[in-house]
Amino acid sequence: MPLISIVVFQPEGKRVKIEVGSNLLESAKLAGVDLTSVCGGKGTCGKCKVVVEKMESVSPITKIEEEILTSGEISKGYRLACRTQINNSLIVRIPEESRTGKQRLQVEGIETPVKLEPFIRKYFIKLSKPTLQDPRSDFDRLMEELRKHYGVRDVGIEYEVVKPLASALRDADWEITVIVWDDKEIVNIESGDTTKRCFGYAVDIGTTKLAGYLLNLDTGKVMAVGSLMNPQIPYGEDVIARIAYKDHKELQHVVVEGINQILKDLCDKVGVGFGEVYEMTAVGNTAMHHLFLNINPKYVALSPYTPVIREGTDVKASEVGVEINPHGNVHALPVIAGYVGADSVADILATEIYKRDELCLALDIGTNTEVVLGNKDWMLACSCASGPAFEGAHIKHGMRAASGAIEKVTIDPKSLEVKYKTIDDAKPCGICGSAIVDIPAELLKAGIVDVNGTMNACPNLPRLREKEGVKEFVIAWKEETSAGGDIVITQKDLREIQLAKAAMHTGAATLMKEAEVTEKDIDLVFIAGAFGSYIDPGNARIIGMYPEVQLKKVKVVGNAAGTGARMALVSKTARETAEEISKKVKYVELANDPNFQNELMNSSFMPYADLSKYPETSKLLKKLGHYPKKSPPIM
């Protein structure tokens, strides 16, 4: 018999029984408490910090923890949950900084008109009762009435509907609504006339966030929207960590639980029963797509990064555990490649790149950023491991877009004074994505950092200082914050931001090289993603997140992947278009490009090594008198 201990997590007070020898991250998962883990328990990300009250109840501190935690933290009882084994029952506190938190979740996206042709049709029919003179089978009786009244023919019937059909017809006294999927199969029958109640559910499965939309399939209108953090996050913050997790079924199960939770909330909000929802669409990157469908995702993460299936996939709701009507259909949109998923297909659908004359560049910013370049004639796509910097991870005071997050920062180029705005106007406790774009741009415009991202010496500027050998710039002073200290951006943070934006720019530049087009040829830039509508496209351009085009050509489109999922939910044509897109888009593997490393280096400068490619930005910075202090080397 293994020894069992009890772990209590504060402040929730959640209790969990677990075997002695298990670690605190496992206990937190078991308890279902909110604890960040980026690396999935490998002891490398340093994000799963917890405070242990009785140190004798756990294993001694490890070398890794000594390296990652400050001596101040160690003295306060901080530990990394994934490195701390349980010897005895204990109480653990999860500090605010280790929480994924209640975020402001962006679900809105552009509205793209689409032809209303839902897959689910409802037909009300009254049947004559069988007699000795007319003893047709129940199914023949039903089918002949469908033909007679609605011209519906050549449809099959789901086996699970046949089983109870006899009593269903008689219980309904032969007045029924027949639910037909794609003019092909009867998926259910309902008692009486329910034709006015026809609903669908579209879901965007982001690595970080789930967004759900409940739609009326008769009108195509959105009835309610909702979102939730992806419950897979405790298993690792990026797709690599998720794929590396030992039990994919568990990941499938938790993400479906999240999807069901949103559905429940939306249905409750507008008075719809789950059983009235017969169709769902899902988009997500290929790893999310495979995990959701219980398809082995292992080889998506291994070179040459092949998906198992590219095509759009239809499965019964009951087969994946989604709690719309169990007879309902779940359509996962097609993917393009191992690292360019159904979310990109949905982006292209929503932005209509596939039918535009204009040359378009689209970036869907996230932990992976997918880049698409093209128009109605051709499309290229790639994926860049941009990392979670813009989601607040790997940034000293980075956090998600939750209450108290600094979301907007300006620095007066003359006085060098800092202004910021926080979410909910709460006391600041960290910096979220949109401000993580603003800060380097503002520092650049103020001349505080240089073309290569290095903080200049500014002897008379108290905000710029050096601590333990690392330069940092103070955004908010201790007394203004709820963080218990100054909120700063460090030189190391700037390097992380440069790496992230360099990856994105490299993706765009590589596609442009492949297509032999230049910045001047680009007519439209779409910026999509989880913080797409909060980002300042001007500041993003200043730091060189995307090639310099005129700002009027840049459109922030919000959660375009969600828009695409909604289009595919209500329109057969949109679903067919998605299939064509998935076939037509050519995947470009960045690692195949011999110039990839050079391009990445050039892109790490702000805005870029070759300033001739950013003439407007160069002009602006020059006008402000600060820039460039020195010319970057071009690789």
Place this chain on the structure above:
Amino acid sequence: MPLISIVVFQPEGKRVKIEVGSNLLESAKLAGVDLTSVCGGKGTCGKCKVVVEKMESVSPITKIEEEILTSGEISKGYRLACRTQINNSLIVRIPEESRTGKQRLQVEGIETPVKLEPFIRKYFIKLSKPTLQDPRSDFDRLMEELRKHYGVRDVGIEYEVVKPLASALRDADWEITVIVWDDKEIVNIESGDTTKRCFGYAVDIGTTKLAGYLLNLDTGKVMAVGSLMNPQIPYGEDVIARIAYKDHKELQHVVVEGINQILKDLCDKVGVGFGEVYEMTAVGNTAMHHLFLNINPKYVALSPYTPVIREGTDVKASEVGVEINPHGNVHALPVIAGYVGADSVADILATEIYKRDELCLALDIGTNTEVVLGNKDWMLACSCASGPAFEGAHIKHGMRAASGAIEKVTIDPKSLEVKYKTIDDAKPCGICGSAIVDIPAELLKAGIVDVNGTMNACPNLPRLREKEGVKEFVIAWKEETSAGGDIVITQKDLREIQLAKAAMHTGAATLMKEAEVTEKDIDLVFIAGAFGSYIDPGNARIIGMYPEVQLKKVKVVGNAAGTGARMALVSKTARETAEEISKKVKYVELANDPNFQNELMNSSFMPYADLSKYPETSKLLKKLGHYPKKSPPIM
């Protein structure tokens, strides 16, 4: 806590624990021992006789038992199992007469040539491994190779095959056999080249008997055949009793267990793995069909006797629990009406009535006898509740075609001496179906019974006697038998036989009247069924089981339903033909015919009330000098 008793069944020595208060029939079911029950435990059939050793361990004898059991039986400890509650642990003996027994089960049927077009195709392909230059999805890679090498296109893939596809391909080192169903769907992939191993399973689900055939789908040849009593028998011997049983799921489960048992035996016999069998067909009457598919059969038994579904039905093996490959397909052939099932469709397929110029009459004899009349232009069908007399039930010394059963009887018309033959040449213990046809015919020819089935007074004939007011004729004397007494046919038995054959003849006559044809118009008579190939068609004609046609026009075709199931297993065309047959055959409800009762009365005479319809039989009997003693009244 309920009190538990132990019941031991002899001679098997099977033990079962059961609650005090349960009855012995329930215990027998629980123990899985062989105990006949025709009425399904209602106390009306008197077939579930058992011998109780300690009468104080059970409830007192009931009025019903006193009526049904003889005083001799009661004194020997006989009880009806369904009327006997358990008070205490006890030993129960099941006498030979109460056993369904190990029967000689007829599975062979005519061989009808059919075009070999199996639904399952296997394709061996070698795939190139993915590279960074060729990172197509696993499914695209597979599909393109299928197209290139075999011209296979537009096939889907079963979701359950997609899930493990990535590892399946890599484990097989990219050399795989793709299993495609109906050129539509990939239902599995196997490692290496397995194209030479392609098997199918055809099953005839009789009310009484299951017959199974294992086929090589590459050659269309039968590899092994087997049969088993339908394990639903303990729940009631006829379809009405089965449908009335409270738990249809239990009936589905036990019949599938039987089907799996035969499959296991056949596979073991010829060295085939269950997983190598990807296709199965099933035929049976509509009640058996619905019960097998878990479709509510309730309304099949209630006027106007509507089936739930007429069409041929495809379900995944795993959905019904059949243990061929779980990805395999089970095709239940279409039915015609509530009382004319897939077995009739299969009969028509096997006898090729649907494409013959000749006018055909087919009888598939069983507890229900299905009658079909027609040719390539039109077909009529009906069902007659002929009852189980020809299966040995309701006949005093009736038994199934097991060892020791008298299967052939002749009576010398001069000496009135009786000769008989038993199965396995064992000492006789009862009379089985084929002899149950012979005896009345022989008695008729010998002048011992008259046109209305009444035993004449024959004072000098010791075999003909009266016992307790009922006339009986001795077939085998006590000293010849293993039954412990004379084996006789009683006047009451003759009435049962007359009722059964009258039902069959009425079915045929009603269809002929409906079609406005006479005996002279009939070119072919097919006799099919569980004892079809053992029956003497001449004797069957003498008693008037079917309208008098020349004997050379009568063909005994054995288990034609099984033949039809095998044809549909190996041939897509046969399956399409079955669908057309099921639509084309017009069902005639006997109860709708105002002349039904009169026809039944006329048909109860032997051979028939109107002797002008049986000229040859009349001539024969007249020649023998015995018949008719008096003319029957024509209704």
